[in-house]
Amino acid sequence: MTSPGPAIEWQTALGNAKLCLPPCHVIRDLLSTGVCVRCIFRLSGIHDRDCYISPINESELISVLEEQNEIKCNSTTSTNCCVCLGVLCPSCVVPEKPGADLREISSVNELALLISDMVKGEQYRIDEFSLEVSLPPVITANERALRLYLKQKYEKEQWFKDSFLRDHMSVKDTLKLVLNASLENYLAVQNVETLSSSFRIRLTYSHSETSQKLQSMLPNGHDSKKRERGSRENGSSKNCNEPDASAYRVLELIEDQNFCAQFQVPPGKVDKPCQLVVACCRTPTYIGGRYLKYSRNVSQSRWIIDDERMGETSVEEIIGENVRQICQGDGYKFHSAGREDIDVRMLGSGRPFLVEVSNSRIVPSSTEIEQISDKINHTDKKLVGVKNLKLVGAEAWDLMREGEAEKQKQYAALVWISRPLNVDDVCNLTSLKDMEISQKTPIRVLHRRSPLERSKVIHWMKIEKVEGTTQYFLLHLCTQAGTYIKEFVHGDLGRTHPSIGSILGCRAEILQLDVTDVKMDYFD
Amino acid sequence: MAENAERSEETLYKPSPKSIEREKQAMEEEPKEDLSSLLLPNLNDLPQNPPTAVKFNFSRYFLPDFTKPGHDQYIYRHANGLCVIGLAQAHVALKEEGGVTAVDFNVGKSDRSELKVTGKRKRNAQHFESNSALCKVCTNDNFYIVRCCVKGSLLEVNDRLIKQPGLLNSSADREGYVAIIMPKQGDWLKIKDSLLSYEDYVKLRGLL
Numbered sequence: 001m002t003s004p005g006p007a008i009e010w011q012t013a014l015g016n017a018k019l020c021l022p023p024c025h026v027i028r029d030l031l032s033t034g035v036c037v038r039c040i041f042r043l044s045g046i047h048d049r050d051c052y053i054s055p056i057n058e059s060e061l062i063s064v065l066e067e068q069n070e071i072k073c074n075s076t077t078s079t080n081c082c083v084c085l086g087v088l089c090p091s092c093v094v095p096e097k098p099g100a101d102l103r104e105i106s107s108v109n110e111l112a113l114l115i116s117d118m119v120k121g122e123q124y125r126i127d128e129f130s131l132e133v134s135l136p137p138v139i140t141a142n143e144r145a146l147r148l149y150l151k152q153k154y155e156k157e158q159w160f161k162d163s164f165l166r167d168h169m170s171v172k173d174t175l176k177l178v179l180n181a182s183l184e185n186y187l188a189v190q191n192v193e194t195l196s197s198s199f200r201i202r203l204t205y206s207h208s209e210t211s212q213k214l215q216s217m218l219p220n221g222h223d224s225k226k227r228e229r230g231s232r233e234n235g236s237s238k239n240c241n242e243p244d245a246s247a248y249r250v251l252e253l254i255e256d257q258n259f260c261a262q263f264q265v266p267p268g269k270v271d272k273p274c275q276l277v278v279a280c281c282r283t284p285t286y287i288g289g290r291y292l293k294y295s296r297n298v299s300q301s302r303w304i305i306d307d308e309r310m311g312e313t314s315v316e317e318i319i320g321e322n323v324r325q326i327c328q329g330d331g332y333k334f335h336s337a338g339r340e341d342i343d344v345r346m347l348g349s350g351r352p353f354l355v356e357v358s359n360s361r362i363v364p365s366s367t368e369i370e371q372i373s374d375k376i377n378h379t380d381k382k383l384v385g386v387k388n389l390k391l392v393g394a395e396a397w398d399l400m401r402e403g404e405a406e407k408q409k410q411y412a413a414l415v416w417i418s419r420p421l422n423v424d425d426v427c428n429l430t431s432l433k434d435m436e437i438s439q440k441t442p443i444r445v446l447h448r449r450s451p452l453e454r455s456k457v458i459h460w461m462k463i464e465k466v467e468g469t470t471q472y473f474l475l476h477l478c479t480q481a482g483t484y485i486k487e488f489v490h491g492d493l494g495r496t497h498p499s500i501g502s503i504l505g506c507r508a509e510i511l512q513l514d515v516t517d518v519k520m521d522y523f524d
Numbered sequence: 525m526a527e528n529a530e531r532s533e534e535t536l537y538k539p540s541p542k543s544i545e546r547e548k549q550a551m552e553e554e555p556k557e558d559l560s561s562l563l564l565p566n567l568n569d570l571p572q573n574p575p576t577a578v579k580f581n582f583s584r585y586f587l588p589d590f591t592k593p594g595h596d597q598y599i600y601r602h603a604n605g606l607c608v609i610g611l612a613q614a615h616v617a618l619k620e621e622g623g624v625t626a627v628d629f630n631v632g633k634s635d636r637s638e639l640k641v642t643g644k645r646k647r648n649a650q651h652f653e654s655n656s657a658l659c660k661v662c663t664n665d666n667f668y669i670v671r672c673c674v675k676g677s678l679l680e681v682n683d684r685l686i687k688q689p690g691l692l693n694s695s696a697d698r699e700g701y702v703a704i705i706m707p708k709q710g711d712w713l714k715i716k717d718s719l720l721s722y723e724d725y726v727k728l729r730g731l732l
Contacts, residue, residue, distance in 0.1 A: 348559055412563045416574050440680075443704065444581060447604040451641050451679060468567050490577040493608065494684060494691070494699035509574050514563060 010054035017051050020044045020167075022159050024066060029153075031058045034269040035146065036081030038088040042174045043146075045167030052088075052178045053108060082266065083142045084171045085207050086273030087135065088178070092205065094276045102275070112182035115201060115278055119187060123328065124280065125362040128190050130197040131180060133172045134204045136274070137247040138214045141259075142267040143171070148256060149266035175203075198283045198363065205274040217262045218250045285360040287323050287369065288396050289389035290350030291315055291336070296512075298383050299342040301334065311342050318384045319376060320355050326372050328361035337400050337407070338481065340515050348410070348516040350387050354396055364391065400520075404481060408459060410517035411485050413475045415500060418507035420470035421463075425504050429461045429475075432503075440495035442487045456483040475500070476516070486510050540569050578698060585716075586612050586725035587673055591655055596729070597673055598697070599719065605709065607674055609658065610701040611692060614729040617661050617668045623693035626662040627685040631669065636703070637683045646706065649677035654715065658703050659685070661692065674715055676707030 021027065021044050030040055037058060041051050080086035090111055093102040105111050119126070154160045169177070180191040183201075254262075293300070293315055302317055303310040316334035324332040336353040340346050364372070373389045417425075435458045441449050457480040464474035479485065484496065489510040491499035501508035578584070582600035590597050594616030600608040611617065617624055629637035634650075636658060641649045652658075652672045658681065661668045672678070681703045685691060691700035726732055 345562075347562060414565055416570075443602055443606055443608065444604065446679065446704070447602075447606055447706070448644060450644055451646070466565065466567075466570075469570060472565075472570055474563060486577075491699070493578075493701050494682075507576070509577055511570075511574055512565065516559065516563075 009050055010056065013048050013050035014054070014056070017041065017044075017046045017048060020046050023157075024062070026150075026154065026159070028062065031062075033146075033149075033266045034082035036084065036086075036089050037061050038174065038178075039081055039083045039171075042088075042169040042171070045169070047167075047169065047177075049177055049181060052174065055107070080270050080273045082269050083146055084139060085136075085142070085205075085210065085270055087139070087171055087205055088174055089273070090175075090178070091273040092276040093273060094278065104273075105276070108178055108182055112179060112186050115183060115203075115280075116186035118278055119201070119280055122280070123361050124199065124282070126187065126189055126199045128192045128197045129183070129187060129199045129201055130192050131176055131183070132200055132202040133175055134202065135171060136205060136207050136211050137244055137251060138207060138210045139171055140248065141214055141251060141263055142210075144251070144259065145263050145265045145267045148260060152265075198285070200281055200283070202279045202281070204277045204279070206277075207270070207272075207274045209272060210270060214247060214263075218247060218254075282359050282361075282363075284394070285327055285329065285357045285363055286354055286392045286394060286396055287327075287357065287364070287372070287389060288352070288354045288392040288400075289373075290387045290518075291319060291346065291353050292348075292350045292385040292387070293340065293344075293346035293383070294385065295381075295383040296343045296345060300336065300339040303342070313383065315353075315384050319353065319386060322372055322375050323355045324357055324360075326368055326375075327357045327364055329357035330359040332357050335397065335400065337404055337518065337520060338409070341486075341513070343513075345514040346518075347514050349518060350385075351515070351518045352400055352520050354392070354400055366390075407481045408478055408519045409481055409483075409515060410476070410478045410519070412514045412516050413477070413485060413489055413510050414466075414472065414512040415475045415489055416472050416509045416511060417501075417504060418471070421465070421473055426463045428503060429463055429500075432458065432461060434459055435498070437483075437488060437496060437498055439484055439487060440492070442484050442492050442495070454482070456480045458483070458488070472511075478517075485513055540566075576698075582608065584722045585719035586722065587719060588612070588614075588725065588728060590673060591669075591671060595668065595671075596725075597670065599673055600701075601712070605706065605712070606679070607676070607705045607707060607712075608701050609670075609673055609703045609705060611661070611670065611696045612725065613697065613731055615668075615696070617663055617666070618693065618696060620663040620666065622664045624661055624663055624689050627689045627692070628660045628662065629658070629681055629683070629686070631657040631660050636678065636681045637686065639678065639681070641677075641679050646677060646679060649679055649706070652676065652678055652705070662689075670702050672703070672705055674705060674707045675711040676705040678703060679706050680704045 021040070027040060031037075037056055038052055040061075046052075080091055081089060086092055089106070090108055091104070091106050092111075093104055094114060095102055105114065119129075150160070184191055251259075295312065297312045298318075299311040299314045300316065302314045315336075320332040320334045323329075333356040334353065335356065336351055338351065340351070362368070369389050369391065373386055376384060376386050437456055437458060439454050439456060441451050441454070459478040459480070461478075462476040464476060466472045466474060475489070477485070479488075484492075487496040487499070489500045489508050491497065491501045491508070499508065578600060582602050585599045585601060586596065587599070588596045594614075596612035596615045598610050598612045600610075602608075629635055639650055652675065654672050654675050656672045658670045658672055658678075661670055682691075682701050685700065685702070694700070720728065
């Protein structure tokens with residue numbers, strides 16, 4: 001692409017484009033003002049990508065327009081476009097690594113290569129991508145300034161009245177037009193227009209020199225207070241967004257007359273191009289399923305008091321870490337439909353859960369998901385197991401939370417009473433259906449929960465005798481979500497009533513508890 | 525069984541290492557776990573008299589002759605710092621003929637049964653000193669003042685005692701508790717060493 005003079009495709013493209021372009025004297029004027037060739041093309045309504053990727057410079061453009069066959073000279077301008085500030089030239093500076101020296105980019109190819117190297121370097125596995133571009137507000141101001149300038153100078157001319165600027169493309173759209181195809185080439189996947197892809201490449205352009213000038217030029221008024229508060233409270237990244245948003249708002253409201261008074265028309269030339277920061281990220285990946293907990297020494301979530309861990313490990317860490325590893329993500333968040341105490345096993349159908357992986361380098365295939373399942377289910381110590389593991393969408397979160405309060409749970413408790421169990425006891429307990437109980441906030445959680453009296457329903461109970469004992473039995477029960485089972489058995493010093501003890505008229509203690517079913521339609 | 529370390533908040537009785545092994549084996553042999561076999565306990569693990577919920581979840585402390593001779597009270601302290609206050613076994617009120625006949629929370633400057641504590645932080649709870657009165661316990665011939673024993677916020681009084689004062693006669697150590705107090709860590713540490721353990725209290729009073 002460094003061959004002297006335009007090649008055949010460009011020549012054809014340019015030939016067709018000529019019809020859209022304004023007359024030669026206007027082009028000369030624009031060029032001398034400092035507008036780049038590509039900005040001229042886009043403002044004229046040229047949508048042909050071939051025109052933009054041709055490395056045609058100013059003098060070549062003139063030659064083509066004036067139908068000269070010889071190329072006069074190939075002086076390349078050292079200044080950047082006064083409108084797009086080099087974004088379309090393309091010319092920008094990029095830090096090689098965060099905080100390192102700046103590197104100059106001067107062609108579409110170079111830029112596309114830089115981006116694709118970054119994507120490949122992070123080892124992302126993608127099947128599509130979305131490009132997000134963020135430009136400094138000063139470019140909008142520049143464009144407005146240029147339009148006002150042209151209007152002032154040429155509004156009496158025919159070409160202006162006809163169609164100029166009617167079909168124009170924004171800097172953002174032009175950049176995407178130019179860049180997407182090259183990126184598609186290097187990354188070997190399709191670009192998706194609207195932000196529907198899970199993989200986002202974000203290009204953030206900034207130009208401190210002109211942006212600062214713009215900030216000081218805009219009317220202050222109430223905005224100054226907002227800016228001060230903003231810069232004190234937020235970190236540096238947020239600082240960019242706050243002034244940007246308010247700058248756009250002010251620009252929208254300001255009238256042409258005031259604008260011309262404040263802002264340089266046409267926009268002034270700049271010698272430094274924009275600074276570009278490239279970032280790529282994947283939107284969170286969700287993996288859901290049901291988990292079982294076989295150990296009485298594993299907490300559900302990471303539990304650390306005074307630098308010491310409670311329990312051997314946690315369900316959250318076992319599942320979350322395995323998922324994160326295979327997805328090659330930065331981190332994970334574990335969510336579940338309810339939870340159980342550290343010493344309570346989760347058996348039977350299992351409890352629905354969701355793992356949210358941030359910035360996963362790969363979106364796992366069903367084989368890879370099976371790998372995660374196998375890894376968790378076949379460890380030496382069988383502490384936790386997973387079932388029905390699969391990739392789910394973001395709506396799974398709401399589905400899991402939906403109706404959580406109504407879901408019924410089933411338990412098996414090992415109960416001891418202070419006298420032998422008799423036939424009447426069994427009849428008594430099994431005949432109680434949908435019994436309402438009242439539970440004051442259990443003492444064991446009273447330090448961190450509101451002191452309330454909560455009404456709960458015990459749907460049914462079944463007794464299973466334990467052979468060889470008279471005072472022990474297995475109590476199977478189905479209750480409303482949120483019922484404190486342990487307190488229902490021992491009564492919590494009378495603060496839960498009725499309780500097993502009060503119903504049977506003796507003292508009752510609970511030795512073990514297991515969750516045997518969490519009734520939920522989803523994740524089955 | 526020894527008193528539990530302060531840390532266990534919610535744990536139940538743990539099975540022996542042998543039965544843990546047996547459980548593991550059962551699971552390995554049948555990948556589709558047989559639920560009922562998992563649920564049934566190993567008979568060897570079942571004690572004749574398991575520890576009570578109170579013994580298991582709280583550390584029990586005793587204050588004999590608190591402010592007056594014979595006024596024995598207990599503090600059950602949970603791992604989360606909350607203290608349950610009540611009349612100890614050898615309290616003089618429990619020895620009287622007819623036992624306790626009435627309980628009145630209207631002592632000191634306010635009716636303790638009227639207080640309403642709300643919210644997670646319990647900021648509107650009233651603060652009391654260790655010798656503040658909680659309630660008046662009446663017998664046929666006498667009445668006795670029950671006090672806080674530890675400085676802190678009063679979270680709850682057992683208002684069931686108003687309608688059922690007999691709870692103090694039948695189960696002063698459980699359903700007959702008097703109040704729940706939330707002391708600050710510092711205030712608890714100040715009195716901790718002056719308290720008796722269950723064993724020492726039993727020895728002192730010659731019980732059991």
